[in-house]
Amino acid sequence: MDNATLRAEIRTKTGKGSARRARREGKIPAILYSHFSEPTPIALDPKALRKAVRDSEHGFNTVLTLELGEAGKRTALLKDWQIDPVSRRLLHADFLEVKMDEAIEAEVPITLVGKAKGVEAGGILSQLRREITVRCRPGDIPGEIEVDISPLEIGDSLHVGDIPAPEGVEIRYTHNYTIAVVTPPEGGATPAGGAAEAAGEASESGAGEGGES
Incomplete structure (x- = not known):
């Protein structure tokens, strides 16, 4: 590069x-x-x-x-x-x-692509995290990481551990925090083990949760 x-x-x-x-x-x-x-x-x-x-x-x-x-x-x-x-x-x-042959940590934006099935069914998509921590050589740091959310149903959530890492890149995290969640429309029922639980988990992870030092 x-x-x-x-x-x-x-x-x-x-x-x-x-x-x-x-x-x-x-x-x-x-x-x-x-x-x-x-x-x-x-x-x-x-x-x-x-x-x-x-x-x-x-x-x-x-x-x-x-x-x-x-x-x-x-x-x-x-x-x-x-x-x-x-x-x-x-x-x-x-x-x-930086040195081009030495790995460093960096924050990379997450871009959600596609339309979740749950949104098409009336659900609401919430993106709880917009950046993740990666570790790689400087020349391999991506400008963004795109994640396809089209399979997400109402009550489903996307976690950092679900994101495939680009070649040469390690995604760093100590807790499998939530990136995005599809919640039911207002007044709708939440599926078992669904969005409310996932959103609570994301809240507990806190904004400071990220890569290891």
Whole structure:
């Protein structure tokens, strides 16, 4: 897989003054974190970053090559970002340096495809989790994982353990939590062992349930 390449420059100073100066120049301040060296303050073009993420099938899990001038090239993933709530402009970004041959953990969106049989029968589909934790090499991180929900009847639920992992990817979880559930229409009867029980199980798993560290 070819990495998206972004030009960036190392900021020699940090703080609000350095951040404002970067924005005046049409760039955003960012930090390149690493398990191999100290954090590096950088600045880069936010439009180029948005384009790299938008144009890649890997989305926010796109592997990026940061060209840092005389400091050379660093391979990284976008880990966090800050957006202005009014203008929606990108204000800041955090990157994590990675090695292409070393597995890491990442959060991947779950996309439900198809129309559940239970929905066609009048049931209501609820998606309780929208991301799962995976472990794989950076180049194998999928932009999303699609799951066909068409077989789900009223009272059925989809658990993380039901999701087939893409090649080279391990889905990480300590509890087989619920991803989606089809509940009866309001006033309808719940089949034995059905949706109410599954929804309760998902609630107990909690939003913090995810991959192992």
